[in-house]
Amino acid sequence: MITKSVLQAADVAKIIAAADKEAAANNWAVTIAVVDDGGHLLGLVRRDGAPPISAHIAPAKAHTAALGRRESKIYEDIINQGRYSFLSAPTIEGMLEGGVPIMVDGQCVGAVGVSGVKSPEDAQIARAGIAALG
Template identity: 75%
Template sequence: MNTKPFLSTDDARAIAAAAEAEARRNGWAVTIAVVDDGGHLLWLQRLDGAAPISSYIAPAKARTAALGRRETKGYEDMINGGRYSFLSAPEIEGMLEGGVPIVVDGHCVGAVGVSGVKSSEDVQIGKAGIAALKLG
């Protein structure tokens, strides 16, 4: 039987704290979502001032990144490049930049999704959160 790493509650908390610190350092009001490898929500945090819709968008981005095992920007680029049929792909709704997978020893163990500022800034926050795990 194979074994693989997984995100613990402490890991999700550390990711969220580091992501929140990055957002606050820049004065950004966002929602931060952390999911496991199946896209199931482990952590959701909406900072003061974040738009209510961001509490739906951030988990969708995270879920899409976890299930697809890649950054959600790839989906957005694909659709913007004219592959509109991809909008009908099942189980993925957050096809906007801002979802980042968490990869440990070649295994996708989950993802972070952020919503509330420019997409590139959402990614910056998500990657700052993942950096808290000190994966290398």
């Protein structure tokens, strides 16, 4: 049996604050979602002006990154390279860039998903949030 870190409420608040700061610095209206390692929502902020649909897309991206233990962009790339059958993968909806797993000591403890601007910018915001954990 191994011991594994878990995200606590203070960690989620720190991630969201740092991601929100990155979004604000660039004047980006986005939704930021943080999930645990099972893809369950722990925190969500929809910034002023963020499209309503982003409140659905951001958690889906985070869910995909957490369950896959990899960035959601990988799945987008697989599909864009012609493997369309991957769209039928069960319980995975956020197969767009912008979901980034949170890795601690080689273990996934959760993920951040962002939606509302260009996908590379969404990922930039997610990484900024994760970086706040140190």
